[in-house]
């Protein structure tokens with residue numbers, strides 16, 4: 001099995017390095033990741049300047065082919081698959097992200113977008129995040145993904161994508177694995193208003209998470225219960241339930257009849 005690893009926290013982020021050490025035990029492993037942190041860049045790609053891919057060596061795994069790319073997470077996957085790798089990978093794994101990617105936050109996530117890029121290119125993908133920002137311990141999450149990857153690769157069709165979140169608690173306190181839909185995430189006081197040295201107002205995105213809907217069977221709820229959450233997701237945003245009713249609106253060429 002051939003696996004491409006990427007992330008949005010940067011090529012030397014601890015989460016990616018820990019994951020690489022586990023994945024290299026089970027697969028031919030390649031890495032292409034941004035040269036600096038690109039969190040919350042969503043699915044952006046670079047069109048107006050050249051991309052460069054510098055070969056880098058991980059100290060603990062100098063044998064791994066790894067590239068540092070001056071682009072976004074989606075750029076990294078696209079470039080790796082189309083230009084850098086000798087052959088198409090069987091699986092793309094993005095992470096381990098520092099911090100959760102739950103509910104509506106997956107739409108902003110560079111980690112998830114890199115995985116989506118894999119699926120767009122016809123490669124099944126896993127996005128993996130650790131729900132702990134301040135004191136992340138990636139070992140258990142990395143081992144879990146090394147266990148999950150072959151199971152997924154066996155079952156997966158090429159358009160399949162799993163969004164995995166691992167709770168930040170110690171491994172022995174994890175309560176189980178739960179397969180869920182995405183929940184909803186809201187933030188309270190999202191912007192801090194401050195004054196710059198010239199007396200002008202500026203705003204800084206911050207805010208506290210408030211999970212308004214305490215719904216069961218969501219990824220948000222699973223992480224609160226210290227369970228690993230797995231959500232199969234897709235990038236087709238079509239609202240299939242709406243298709244028929246919008247057709248009934250009889251929208252035609254303007255002035256036509």
Ligand code: MN
Pocket residue numbers: 008009038039040097098111
């Ligand atoms: Mn990140």
